[in-house]
Amino acid sequence: MATVLYITAHPNDHQASYSMAVGKEFIEAYREANPGDEVIYLDLYKLNIPHIDADVFSGWGKLRSGSDFNALSADEKAKVARLGEIVDQYISADKYVFVSPMWNFSFPPILKAYIDAICVAGKTFKYTEQGPVGLLNNKKAVHIQASGGVYSEGPAAGFESGHSYLKKIMQFTGVPSFEGIFVEGMAAMPDKADEIKANAIVKAKEVAKRF
Numbered sequence: 001m002a003t004v005l006y007i008t009a010h011p012n013d014h015q016a017s018y019s020m021a022v023g024k025e026f027i028e029a030y031r032e033a034n035p036g037d038e039v040i041y042l043d044l045y046k047l048n049i050p051h052i053d054a055d056v057f058s059g060w061g062k063l064r065s066g067s068d069f070n071a072l073s074a075d076e077k078a079k080v081a082r083l084g085e086i087v088d089q090y091i092s093a094d095k096y097v098f099v100s101p102m103w104n105f106s107f108p109p110i111l112k113a114y115i116d117a118i119c120v121a122g123k124t125f126k127y128t129e130q131g132p133v134g135l136l137n138n139k140k141a142v143h144i145q146a147s148g149g150v151y152s153e154g155p156a157a158g159f160e161s162g163h164s165y166l167k168k169i170m171q172f173t174g175v176p177s178f179e180g181i182f183v184e185g186m187a188a189m190p191d192k193a194d195e196i197k198a199n200a201i202v203k204a205k206e207v208a209k210r211f
Contacts, residue, residue: 001036001037001038002034002037002038002094002095003037003038003040003092003093003094003095004027004030004037004038004039004040004093004094004095004096004097005040005042005089005090005093005095005096005097006023006027006039006040006041006042006097006099007042007044007096007097007098007099007111007114008020008023008041008042008043008044008045008099008100009044009045009098009099009100009101009107009108009110009111009114010045010099010100010101010108011045011108017101017146018101018146018183018186018197018200019099019100019101019144019145019146019183020099021197021201022099022144022146022181022183022197022200022201022204023097023099023144023204025201025204025205026097026142026144026181026204026205026207026208027039027097027208029204029205029208029209030097030208030209030211033208033209040089040093044108044110044111044113044114045110047114048082049082049086049110049113049114049117050078050079050082050083050113050117051113051116052116053079055073055075055076055079055080056076056079056080056083058073058076059072059073059076059077059079059080060080062076063080083117083120086114086117086118087117087118087120087123087124088123090117090118090124091123091124091136093139094138094139094140095139095140095141095211096139096140096141096142096175097141097142097143097144097211098111098141098142098143098144098166099143099144100143100144100145100146100162101145101146101147102145102146102147102148102151102160102162102184103162105151105159105160105161105162106161106162106165107145107162107165107166115166115169118173119169119172119173123135124136124173124174125172125173125174132172133174134171134172134173134174134175135173135174136173136174136175137174137175137176139174139175139176139177140175140176140177140178140211141170141175141177141178141179142178142179142180142181142207142211143163143166143167143178143179143180143181144180144181144183144204145162145163145180145181145182145183145184146182146183146184146186147160147182147183147184147185148184148185148186148187148188149184149185149187149188150184150185150188151182151184152180152182152184163180163182166178167180179207181200181203181204181207182200183196183197183200184196
């Protein structure tokens with residue numbers, strides 16, 4: 001049995017969001033094809049995801065210097081412990097499904113906060129004499145991204161930095177399999193919005209069945 005983290009980074013639900021609508025169809029198709037797997041739903045907008053701030057750096061510094069966890073301040077304890085929970089849950093999963101819109105050529109900042117929480121030396125990657133090496137070699141991931149324009153290809157492709165950044169993170173942490181499902185062009189071609197969404201759902205279901 002595999003464990004799947006279904007990670008959504010959108011303030012709206014599937015009725016108001018193209019990415020969430022396609023994501024919903026993807027995960028339902030996946031569950032149908034893999035009824036024995038566990039799917040854990042992570043709505044990043046409803047989770048406590050500490051930002052890497054002064055408390056976190058201070059707490060980490062104390063621990064690295066040999067201090068006991070109880071020597072940390074209350075804020076340091078809460079933030080450092082929570083960040084540890086997030087990365088441990090991430091490591092324990094087998095597959096990752098990221099769902100996000102494109103905002104200003106990237107993704108919502110809450111997803112960046114989550115990525116900061118799971119990129120931890122010694123857990124998802126390690127430093128070696130040859131450079132950093134990813135440790136998640138037996139995982140796989142997919143990213144569902146919606147955008148009003150077309151950015152996965154064509155003249156505007158160079159502006160896209162959401163999916164491409166997540167791809168770098170997957171490579172950095174050693175995830176060998178990463179695929180993108182793009183729902184794009186609805187604002188540029190409003191008369192084709194329903195068709196674009198329907199085609200993306202078809203692809204999402206196909207990917208889900210072999211994911």
